[in-house]
Amino acid sequence: MAGNRSIIDQLPEDIWVNIACKVVNNSTYDLFRMRSACKLFRHVGKSQHVYKNASLFDIGLEPFSLCIHNSTRLFLEQCKLSCNAKALFRFGFDHYFAIRFDTSNPLYLIRMAAMNGHLEAMYFYSVLVVCSNELEENTRHVVQFVQRLITLGALEKCRDNIRCILLAGTWWVRNIPLISQQRIVCRASTCSTSGSMPQRHLQYKLNEGSINVTCVECRLDFEVLVFFDILSRIDFE
Ligand SMILES: [Zn+2]
Numbered sequence: 001m002a003g004n005r006s007i008i009d010q011l012p013e014d015i016w017v018n019i020a021c022k023v024v025n026n027s028t029y030d031l032f033r034m035r036s037a038c039k040l041f042r043h044v045g046k047s048q049h050v051y052k053n054a055s056l057f058d059i060g061l062e063p064f065s066l067c068i069h070n071s072t073r074l075f076l077e078q079c080k081l082s083c084n085a086k087a088l089f090r091f092g093f094d095h096y097f098a099i100r101f102d103t104s105n106p107l108y109l110i111r112m113a114a115m116n117g118h119l120e121a122m123y124f125y126s127v128l129v130v131c132s133n134e135l136e137e138n139t140r141h142v143v144q145f146v147q148r149l150i151t152l153g154a155l156e157k158c159r160d161n162i163r164c165i166l167l168a169g170t171w172w173v174r175n176i177p178l179i180s181q182q183r184i185v186c187r188a189s190t191c192s193t194s195g196s197m198p199q200r201h202l203q204y205k206l207n208e209g210s211i212n213v214t215c216v217e218c219r220l221d222f223e224v225l226v227f228f229d230i231l232s233r234i235d236f237e
Pocket residue numbers: 186187188191192193194215216217218
């Protein structure tokens with residue numbers, strides 16, 4: 001035992017932090033077990049680097065307040081405080097749909113997740129901003145998110161992921177989103193697609209396929225229409 005401890009002590013702490021990162025990205029619960037092994041592992045397992053980079057792939061998206069063990073929730077809270085984009089998105093998503101609005105601002109959390117590179121958060125935040133009068137000043141800003149998703153070829157996948165999360169988890173959706181009348185993002189008189197989104201959306205629904213819209217603002221207008229469709233399919237209790 002003493003020999004093992006000396007080997008542990010011989011390695012720099014950074015090495016153990018990197019090992020803890022690999023462990024948590026294999027299994028969150030393996031990290032919990034690692035942290036219980038000794039004082040050093042408990043210390044490195046609670047480092048900001050671990051919280052910031054945890055993949056959280058093995059923690060479901062169901063409402064945190066209702067369904068997960070307290071230790072997991074505490075871990076997610078620490079990840080959120082360390083600006084882990086996946087944790088920010090999960091809390092924002094959870095607070096937006098599952099919990100009556102409280103002191104936290106779900107849109108702020110989703111925006112933070114988007115700013116930290118979370119692709120689904122970029123999509124979700126963009127359509128919500130267009131639907132929310134209170135955040136009108138941010139509309140031009142979110143066009144950059146949509147442009148980035150288009151450039152990465154990730155926009156449709158993000159939409160599908162959001163759709164899957166919402167439609168698979170309708171039992172926990174408690175909030176009807178604060179959707180106001182849709183604003184039109186593209187108002188450019190020179191845009192060849194501006195104003196044609198409802199017709200294109202109808203075509204999309206008939207074909208269930210992708211559409212080709214080159215104007216980024218128009219593409220955002222289109223995605224908002226698709227998002228309305230997704231919301232209309234949720235069976236709010
Ligand atoms: Zn346009």
